[in-house]
Amino acid sequence: MLSGPKTRNLRLPTAVGENNMPLYAERPPLPSDDKRWRIVNGTMRKHGYSRNALIETLHTVQSSFGFLDEPAIKFVAQSLRVPLSQAYGVVTFYHFFSLKPPGRHTCTICTGTACYIKGSDKLVAETEKLLHIKPGQTTPDGEVSFTTARCVGACGRAPVTLLDGELSGQMEAAELKAQLERWTTQ
Amino acid sequence: MNAEELEQIAEAAHAERAKFDYEVNVCMGTGCLSQHSDKVKAAIEKEAAGCGKKCHVRRTGCMGLCAAGPMVLMEPSEMRYGHVHEGDAKEVIASLGGEPVARLDPHLGGYFDGQNHVVLENSGHIDPEKIEEYIARGGYEALVKALTDMNPASVIEQISKSGLRGRGGGGYPTGLKWDTVAKVKGAQKYVICNGDEGDPGAFMDRSVLESDPQRVIEGMAIAAYAIGATKGYIYVRAEYPLAVQRLTVALQQARRRGFLGNGICETTFSFDIDIRLGAGAFVCGEETALIASIEGKRGTPRPRPPYPAVSGLWGDPTLINNVETFANVPPIIRNGGEWFSSMGTARSKGTKVFALTGKIQRTGLVEVPMGMTLRQIIFGIGGGVPDGRKFKAVQTGGPSGGCLPEEHLDLSISYDALISAGSMMGSGGMIVMDDTSCMVSVARFFMEFCMTESCGKCVPCRAGTVQMYELLSKICAGEATHRDLNQLVELCEVVGATSLCGLGQTAPNPVLSTLRYFKHEYLAHIDEKRCPAGVCELSPAAVEVHA
The missing domain is CATH 3.40.30.10 (Glutaredoxin)
Known part of the structure; x- marks a missing residue:
């Protein structure tokens, strides 16, 4: 292993590794003293700061912070010696990663085939009407984020919603509306 | 051990x-x-x-x-x-x-009459987070048998003899795949389990990973022994948190008991498995895209050959199989290839797990021998269509498959029969539709899916799916002409023939199969400006012109 905690401050400017990135490049300092960065660093250390760990590390950032902002992507890219363009490309390629902070509550409606056949489009329309936002957006007051999912694999219970991460099956428009109203009028 | x-x-x-x-x-x-x-x-x-x-x-x-x-x-x-x-x-x-x-x-x-549980034999009977309960039901017998009584070639021979074909949808003979990777020379080889179950409406793999994770680990270890691999990855969707959690526990327990790690079962065989999380890209179910994703890159496919068997993960020989394929391996090694090939049809052996959903009385997972008819599954096991409505179509194979009408209900399920009927096995989603579903809208739904999920690498898929989606939207709105319909068919041919990977090559299938069996619905939208199922909101201008 060429890199690791012990070789952290070594510099050998002539040595060139993957992607013409200098080996032994100094790792960037933690973006802030937020303890969650240590969790992120832990993931990278577990994978020996290998470039392959990019997606795994981004998962850790998203699960710790809820989303990926510019300082986070820069920090991960520099730590793993991945070009920033590549890191940004990965973040925007995968639907699971979000560049925007989530609202206080999240409403996800599954729009997989089984849910579609059981009328999830009506649930989506109902939510759009009630919150005045489109899927992928958050209400201006930051209360509710609204997303659609490709399939959460609970097709036996279609149509399915994830309200604050909790899965509910055989969702009726009225039930969903009542829940959203509870969130928005609090 | x-x-x-x-x-x-x-x-x-x-x-x-x-x-x-x-x-x-x-x-x-x-x-x-x-x-x-x-x-x-x-x-x-x-x-x-x-x-x-x-x-x-x-x-x-x-x-x-x-x-x-x-x-x-x-x-x-x-x-x-x-x-x-x-x-x-x-x-x-x-x-x-x-x-x-x-x-x-x-x-x-x-519901359970007529089912034959092989892959699901332990589901519902054991605690998925207790390896001892898996062992008590014959778990890891197959791995110990393979390592102590069989050489790699005879393991592959049993898999070939069983007639097992890839359960991810392609139906490639598993024994042949293993044999190819085994024969390629390479110091480092990999085994990858494809758990990126992206087909909307399919949840077999999720269920197997949640209910019986050790079975998949054992299947992968046997495969690694057969082909000479030392490292494995399970690629699971991040949308399946419970599956990831149970798999993590299962891997720890398997390591502790010595089924993974160095010198497994007192032999020189070493093998370990890591989990890699997907991040919500349907295209990553394609094997070369999945490999790119494990390497930490964007999940874009690359042309084959070279196949992953020759040049896969980090350029090394790699075996990729689906979750259900690996789950079939331990019972085959335990009971012999002939036992497995006694089930099913001439060219599709064993059982298949289907996710029965949509407009059907009893939704859930069923495992039946290959060769059972669609009617037996949908009306026998599933109890038919609820609310007194009429059966219209069953969709198999996800966005790569097709919709089969009532006249095909007596079709015996096998890889080849489904393809010749214009659909495909896929990973096993089976979505039943009644007369309240508009087949043009359904085709449009799948095209919207393929359009959003196209990775954008090759032009036919990136641009073709958008054009097909727009033509389908036009038909749904009642604004299309016969010229549009002809153009749609032409695009289907071009996109299917020239796309780089399976996503684009099969994206036209939902359109082609609905055109084959439900052309009258397309024509009703175009000629009569009406939606027979009453689903589509036709544009008022189009309706007015027609009147």
Whole structure:
């Protein structure tokens, strides 16, 4: 292993590794003293700061912070010696990663085939009407984020919603509306 | 670990079970958990503690019939209850050793009659987070047998003899794939389990990983021994948190028991597995895209050859199989290839797990021998279409498959029969539609899916899916002409023939199959400006011009 905690401050400017990135490049300092960065660093250390760990590390950032902002992507890219363009490309390629902070509550409606056949489009329309936002957006007051999912694999219970991460099956428009109203009028 | 030690673990687990007269298994799969089966389990445990009967309450994985959740299975009577709520705990416990509670529908409409559980043999019977319970039901016997009594070539021979074909949808003969990777020379080889179950409407892999994760690990270890790999990856969707959690626990337990790591079963064979999380890209189900994703890159496919068997993960020979394929391996090695090939049809052997959903009475997972007809599955096991509506079509194969109408209900299920009918096996989603579904809208739904999920690398898929989607939208709105329809058909041919990977090559299938069987619906939208199912909102201008 060429890199690791012990070789952290070594510099050998002539040595060139993957992607013409200098080996032994100094790792960037933690973006802030937020303890969650240590969790992120832990993931990278577990994978020996290998470039392959990019997606795994981004998962850790998203699960710790809820989303990926510019300082986070820069920090991960520099730590793993991945070009920033590549890191940004990965973040925007995968639907699971979000560049925007989530609202206080999240409403996800599954729009997989089984849910579609059981009328999830009506649930989506109902939510759009009630919150005045489109899927992928958050209400201006930051209360509710609204997303659609490709399939959460609970097709036996279609149509399915994830309200604050909790899965509910055989969702009726009225039930969903009542829940959203509870969130928005609090 | 050797055969004797394995037997000791199994005996200890059996002795533990023998302390109880009754066992009550509560389904804690995703479907039942969403109906608070955890609370049901707690209530039954509380009731069992004070009832005076020797009764063990167990958390298990999916029992199959999601429509009747939360589900409970009693052993040794094999009696099942559906729709069990906290308040039913007393009656459930009271019925042990006595009359079943008729109110809780103990027969569940004959859902389990006619099924043949091979992959799902342990689902609903064992605690997925206890390796001992897996071993007690014959788990890891196959790995020990392979490592101690068989050489890699004879393992591959048994897999070839079984006639097992890839369960991810392609149907490539598994034995042939293993043989190819085994013959390629390379110091480092990899085994990858494709758990990126992206087909909307399919949840077989999720259920297997949640209910019986050790089975997949054992299958992968046997594969690694057969081809000479030392490192494995399981690629799971991040949308399946429970599967990831149970798999993580299972890997730790397998390592602790010495089924993974260095010198497995006192041999020189070493193998370990890591989990890699998907991040919500359907295209990553394609093998070269999946490999790119494990390497930490964007999940874009690359042209084949070279196939992953020759140049896969980091350029090394790599074996990729689906979750269900690996789950079939331990019973094949345990019982021999001939046992497996005695089930199924001439060219499609064994059983297949299907996710039965949509407009059907009993939704859930079914495992049936290949060769069963669609009618037997949909109307026999699934109980047919609810609310007195009429069956219209069944969709198989996800966005790569097609819709089959009523006249194909007597089709025997096999890889080849489904392809010749214009659909495909796919990973096993089976979505039933009734006469309230508009087939043009359904085709448009799938095209929208392919359009959004196209990775953008090759032009036919990136641009073609958009154009096809727009043409379908035009038809749905009643604004299309016959010229548009012809152009749609032409685009289907071009995109199917010239796309780089399976996503684009099969994206036209939902359109082509609906055009083949439901052309009158397309024509009704175009010529009569009406939607026969009453789903599409036709543009008022188009309707007015027609009138």
